Amino acid sequence: MTGREQIAIVRHVPYAVLKKRIKHHHGLPEVMPRLLFIRLRYTGVSVVNAADAVGVSGQTGYNWQERWNAAGFDGLVPRYGGGHPSKLTDEQKAELLELLREHDHWTTVEAQCLIQSHFGVAYSLDQVRRILKSFGMHFAKPYPRDHRRPADAKTLLKKNSRG
Incomplete structure (x- = not known):
């Protein structure tokens, strides 16, 4: 099986539209290498070589192409699993x-x-x-507080300093 790609790339959009989408991409940064991969595939580069050019494995390239062929641009958006559910409701x-x-x-x-x-x-x-x-809470170094300080320390200081 040499010289011919097993899976052809589906051309959902013209090459010029794809280039414009790459140039003006403002979405998730994870999508950019996927768009570059698809652009390489449009130009005839093999899946393995295109994947290598953007720094991913050949299998990842095949996965990206399969998702592109099925859903176009929407298929390139990462689908995060969401992680483990929280212990607290x-x-x-x-x-x-x-x-x-x-x-x-x-x-x-x-x-x-x-x-x-x-x-x-x-x-x-x-x-x-x-x-x-x-919750919107932030770390800060605690302000040193003397447990012996009276609650009305400021008024006591003013009263004692005038005399």
Whole structure:
């Protein structure tokens, strides 16, 4: 089986439209190498050589071409699996956010202990950071606070400094 491609490329759009789409691509960056691969296939380059030119395996090239042939541009958009489902439901995450809003400052370890004690779910510190970040919370160095400082320290200072 030499000299001839097993699977022909379907020309969903003219070559000029494909070039224009590549030049003005503003979508997912993962789509660009796929578009370049399809452009090479339009010019007659073999699947394996086109795949090699964009830095993927020959099998990946065949997969991309199969998806292009079936769905055109839409077939080149990555289909992410979504990952492992969360241990906390959306309702539990909403409840966690309300619990976290009861205090101004949380450490990651404190948030991890709260999740463990309240929901019975053990998360790593990295995962707790991701959850807190998804809530819009940010890391910051804690402001040093003296536990002996009275609540009305500013008024006491003003009162004592005038005399």
